[in-house]
Structure formats: structure tokens, C-alpha cells
Amino acid sequence: MSHRELDDMLGKRWRKPAFVPNPLLRWGLFAGFVLYMIAAVMTIEVNWARVYEGLDRGAAFIMAFTSPDFVSRAGAIWDGMLESIIMTVAASVVGIAISIPIGLGAARNIAPLPIYLICRGIVAVSRALQEIIVAILLVAIFGFGPLAGFLTLSFATIGFLSKLLAEDIESMDRVQAEAIKASGAKWMQWINYGVQPQVIPRLIGLSMYRIDINFRESAILGLVGAGGIGATLNTAFDRYEYDTAAAILIIIIVIVMALEYLSGIIRAKVQ
């Protein structure tokens, strides 16, 4: 009997239907997940003796933050920081400029299929290759220094920004864009009037976020020889100069927080 009589329903409890209807399967999946977690944790080997020895070094590292040394390597820190900032700004500007056309091409609702596939391909390649791997390759090609870092960050920016821009374009209000099309606008005018106003706040927000990421990444890329503050940081670690390393990390944290604050202000302005 498929028809539900009201009298049968009244007085019965109501529960939201379960996501997995079959209770056997549902509890089976749950139990399997728990067992897997236990098994996975048990495969991690911990050498507790080594941990005990390492605690001292960890403590020295953390204690260094109470006495950061900005002075004795001030020159190196300044140079590295400047290099990182230049790298970040240049890579962000170039990356964002290239991301916009690729983002337009990677949005299925405005690009024809062949262009869409090409642009999605570029995005996929850029996202599949992790920054460090790209940096190692580019350092091998261009040698040590900030050029490799700049190119790495530009490349990574394209993958990040194009994908998110394309997704924002795909979820825009179709009718607003349709209204512009109905007036007889050319393609570029249609983008400028129908699409751009809808996605610009998000594009600006994402760009700010990407500048933030690029700056943090520039500290990592130094570890593989791609220049910037990371190189200085790496040297400080190699020499066990934890107080200098702490100074560098503090500067990075301050700059990232300042960028975060700035992006909050800018995003509020463009809403």
C-alpha cells in the first residue's frame, strides 16, 4: 500500500530519512571507518627516546621567540625581505593578469568547449604541480635566485585564481548577463557590463588572499634555492641561529597579519 493514511501517521515519531537508507550498510560503513582509523594510527611508529632528546631542541627553538635577534643579521634579513616582497608583488601582478583571461576561458557558461578544455587543462596542470616541485625544476633551469621564485609563484597563482574565478563566473546570475546580451552588445562589452560587475568583488578578495599566500610561499621557496626571505631563514636554521630565525618568522607573521587586515578593509569597500 503506497498511499499513506493520515490516521496511521498521526502520533508516530518523525525522523529525517537517513543518508544511507540501509541500516546494515550504514553501521557497517561507520564501523569500518573507526577500525580504519585505529589501524592507521597504530601503523605510525614513534621513537619515544628520540622525541625525549628532541624536546630540548624544540624548547630552544620556542624560547628563541622570547629573545628574537633582529640586529646581528639585519642586513641579510632586510635583503631577503625586500627580495621576497618584490617577488610576491611581481608574481602576483603577472599571475593575476594571466589568470583573468584563463579564468574567463575556463568558465563553461561563457566559453566555447575547445577554449574551455584548453583553459581547464592549464588550470589542472598548474594545480597538479606543487610549488616546491615547480621551484626545484625552475631553479634547475634558471639557477639559484629570485627569478625562479617569481616564475614559480606566477605559475601557482594562475592555477589558483583562474579556477576560483571561473567557478565564480559559472555561478553568476545568468539573467543579468542575458539582459546585456539582449541589447546587442559585443562579446567584450558583454563581459565588461554583464559579467565583470558580478565577479569583481570576489576577484579582488581572491587576489588579496593570493598575495598573502604568495608572500608565505616565498618564505618556503628559499629552502630550495629560489631566493627571498626563505633563503635567509634556511641559512639561519643551518647555523642553529634560532634567535635570528625567530626574528624572521615574527616579521613574516606581522606582514601576513597586516595583509589580512588590509584585505579585510579592501573587501568591505568593494562589496
Added chain:
Amino acid sequence: MLKIKKLVKTYRTGDQALKAIDLEIPEGQVLALIGPSGAGKSTMIRCINRLVEPTSGEVWLGDLELTRLGSGALRRARREMGMIFQEYALVERLTVMENVLSGRLGYVGFWRSFLRRYPQSDVDEAFRLLDRVGLLEMADKRADELSGGQRQRVGICRALIQNPKLLLVDEPTASLDPKTSRQIMRLICELCAERGLAAIINIHDVALAQMFVQRVVGLRFGAIEFDGPPNALTPNVLTTIYGEEDWEATIEKVEDEEGIEAAE
């Protein structure tokens, strides 16, 4: 002026939205297209300016056949057809003035439009139209700051600044209160009369349609079920268009509302 011949639209899902529609609209006639949701009203007006590509059939605007135009010629043809949308479809983050001027995009080059340096004649016309609909002081407000009725007025200005021969109007009053709905319908019909424009108005509100237009076409399941003057809409006709229901109330309402209007 507009002639539709055997227009068919079959969506990829297999739904036949329009089944060989034939319709002719003379110069200056305002026509209301009524029918239940899903009858193909929206599809039909979108097939005329090809926001939806028709499957087969012909659409003649004057002596230009629209369904086979290339993209450049289609853009030029779209300039002749102003469109007014349900839910206004203004670009919300642009100013009122930018929204109105966007109706001129088919006439100005990219850089002019990009830099918002429109010819003075376009700017003057935009001001004139905004004044006509009573929104002159709103010109520099952002579109999303306006109320529903105000937005639809901006939508009307955007369509008219194209200097079209034909207005395609898709549910202009669907999200407006009854009074504003009536003001908007009156405004559209007055402007059509002033400029000698033909118009197709998709509308749910049968009583409102009866009040303002010269001709009503009823669509059901993608076919024309009724074509005649508004006073020929009897309960029987409404039953053939919409299905069984007590229609006396709807038609009585017309008289009621006319009574209210006289009292106003």
C-alpha cells in the same frame, strides 16, 4: 511588423516548448501573452531575439529574417528589440545610469563603453528617459539600492534607449505589489503608445492584461489556444488555456479593480 512562422523549440531534454507557432503582430500593437507556467511564453519571446535558439521556423522583423542571422547581424537586429525582464535583470553593482546606457551597447564601440564615455546624445536621452519615469535624481545610485518598482522602471529605460521597434516584455510585474504592477503596466503601455512601439508582454495576471492591452494570446503546452480582444476572455476560454477552475472570480475582479481605479 513581426511575423512568426511555424516556430518550434524542442529542448535537448526532449520537451517541446513551442509547437509550430504562427503569429503576426502589426505596427504599434501591444499584445499580452498569457498561459500557465511552462506553457512556453518565456521561450517564445526569447526565441524572437534568440537568447534561446529556436529549433525551426522563421521569425521576420520587418523584412529581416532573424533565425538564420550570423552573430554580427544578430547583434544589429537585437538593437531593434528592447527587452524587459522578470525580476528586472539590472546589473546590480552598476549605477542606474550605467544600466540605462547599457542599452546603447549595440551602438557604441568597446572603448567608449569601457571608459563610460557615451556620446552626449545618448547621455541626454538617458536623462530624458529617467526623467520620464521619475527617477532622474537616482541616476548615480547603484541599481541594488532601488525598490522593485524603481528597478523595473530603470529596466524600461534600458529597453527604450535602444530605440527599438519592438518590446519583448517577460513577466514585468511578477515580483511587484498590485499597485506597482499596475503602474508599471500602465507605464509600458503609455510609452508604447507614445512611440508607436509594438510589444509582446508575457503576463500571469489575466485581469491586469485585460486592463491594458488590445489583444490577448493564450498559450497552452506550446500551442496557441486563444487569440482575440481582451473582452473575449470568457470563463470557457480561460478553462481551455489554464484548465478547470472557477473563473468568474477572476473576471469579476477585473470589474472590481476598474471600480477601484475610478475611485482613485
